[in-house]
Amino acid sequence: MxxxxxxxxxxxxxxxxxxxxxxxxxxxxxxxxxxxxxxxxxxxxxxxxxxxxxxxxxxxxxxxxxxxxxxxxxxxxxxxxxxxxxxxxxxxxxxxxxxxxxxxxxxxxxxxxxxxxxxxxxxxxxxxxxxxxxxxxxxxxxxxxxxxxxxxSFSGSQAPPAPQPAxxxxxxxxxxxxxxxxxxxxxxxxxxxxxxxxxxxxxxxxxxxxxxxxxxxxxxxxxxxxEEEFRIEGIRCYCILGVNSHERVEKQAVIISLGFEGPGQLAWGSTVVDTYVALTRAVAEKVDETTFQTVEALATFVARIVTVDFGNERVTVRVEKPSALPFVQRSGVEVTRTQAFFQSHEVAHSTLATRGEARSIEVLVGPASSLTLFRCPKQAALYPLEEPFIVQR
The missing domain is CATH 3.30.1130.10 (GTP cyclohydrolase I, C-terminal domain/NADPH-dependent 7-cyano-7-deazaguanine reductase, N-terminal domain)
Known part of the structure; x- marks a missing residue:
């Protein structure tokens, strides 16, 4: 510089x-x-x-x-x-x-x-x-x-024309x-x-x-x-996301977009240029392994990857679910987070790390008279399905 x-x-x-x-x-x-x-x-x-x-x-x-x-x-x-x-x-x-x-x-x-x-x-x-x-x-x-x-003018010998008014x-x-x-x-x-x-x-x-x-x-x-602005749009991932029982048994598509903006020709822009390829791959791979109840938690999880793991000062994360509502093309949330946010919010950090490590377990799902062995994410066992279905470990 x-x-x-x-x-x-x-x-x-x-x-x-x-x-x-x-x-x-x-x-x-x-x-x-x-x-x-x-x-x-x-x-x-x-x-x-x-x-x-x-x-x-x-x-x-x-x-x-x-x-x-x-x-x-x-x-x-x-x-x-x-x-x-x-x-x-x-x-x-x-x-x-x-x-x-x-x-x-x-x-x-x-x-x-x-x-x-x-x-x-x-x-x-x-x-x-x-x-x-x-x-x-x-x-x-x-x-x-x-x-x-x-x-x-018509006669070069004539005096110059008077100045025009303003x-x-x-x-x-x-x-x-x-x-x-x-x-x-x-x-x-x-x-x-x-x-x-x-x-x-x-x-x-x-x-x-x-x-x-x-x-x-x-x-x-x-x-x-x-001013400058970078946008990475259309990162398609598949993960367990939602609190409804039907959303806990199968991964759904999630579309993630990242935005970076600020004054031009400063260090933050060089950080984005140096990291956008690797952070896009990291976001896609890590989100595929997660399970969350809320879109807000997933968006915050992504923001932490971008800022803490890759050193970007600030990011705006948009997370959308194409399959959430039948007559809505996409529904979701948008959050803006900074590195300083995660330095002062330890609760968000520890919660995200725990949920991000979730894998799957085998559970028995079905009417009491006919139980079926089924593999689902670990968090699904924490939320009982509607009667007459039962979930047991």
Missing amino acids: SLRSTMHIPAVPAFLDSVRLRDIQLPLPAAPDPWHRLGKPQPCTASLKLSYSSAIAAAEKDDVSLSIDYGKLFRRLETDVREMAQHTSSPEHPHHRMVSVEGTRREEMKASAVGQDPRVTAGIVANCGLSLLDETAAGVRRMSHLRQSPRN DAGPAPITAEYGRCEVWLQLPKALLRAEEGLKYRSVTVWGYNDEAGADALESESRSPVVL
Whole structure:
């Protein structure tokens, strides 16, 4: 991690408009592979939202030259992703200058193999949007100067036209404030997660506080990652879960999703990148061996694996049961837990460890006149079935 001065983020303009590219089918030349192979092409679905000030001039004058060309944005994005290896290794590419609000930079991102860190891929995408905003604003300024130049008037010998009042026309696009929100979905990144890995980032232009207001477009400017989010969705497990008698005799499908979010370019994000493959496998394997009465207990069990066992600071766990209610696709709960929670809640820790060790026993189930030998989880023997059935060891 390198340290710079705190970055200044310009105020959000009074009018903030945006262009969007949604659900771009973006084949990556290299990306996380479910079999952990490097350099393998992978599918990716990306979306981008570029916000700027503003589209008022383009709308009032109906002039395409005053707008962001989203066709050009897509072509640039397609080219930069195709040349990902070159951009990743080049120290001149802006994604190498991505910093946090405090001015810190995650140097370990530079050492990752091509395409393996979704933060780097999202940085390349965000740079496409922010650089196009710069070019568009510069083009608008050049056209404005040419139109106001005396040599473009009918008589170059005439005196320059009087300055236009401030309210003579709508303000054109400016490059001082730019914000790019990027969504990536890597559907094939994980074997045990049906929806793969998802990543979201919000990047804005930030300026070195020491540079002053007259240096807004100098080398003092860097892309600042305001926030990041990782999601692992669709971890399908099978376990005993529920208090009803019919739920205690057979495993049911449970869908688990994990969410991590916080300020950008900080250590927590690197921990997620380093551990998400192993923790997904651990969650899937350990949940398959458990038996719980409540969804809340299972969600807390998963949160403890992610935070305590793998060192993540905070996680949001969603646990859903597709088979719980006939006319509901999925029902479940969502909890957010931190490492500090488990350090101060010893009861939750010890209870989970005991229940997680449960295996099965043989019991006799059936009408009193015709008992049948049946194997079920150990906890099932603690909850009697409805009459006239009996359970005995």
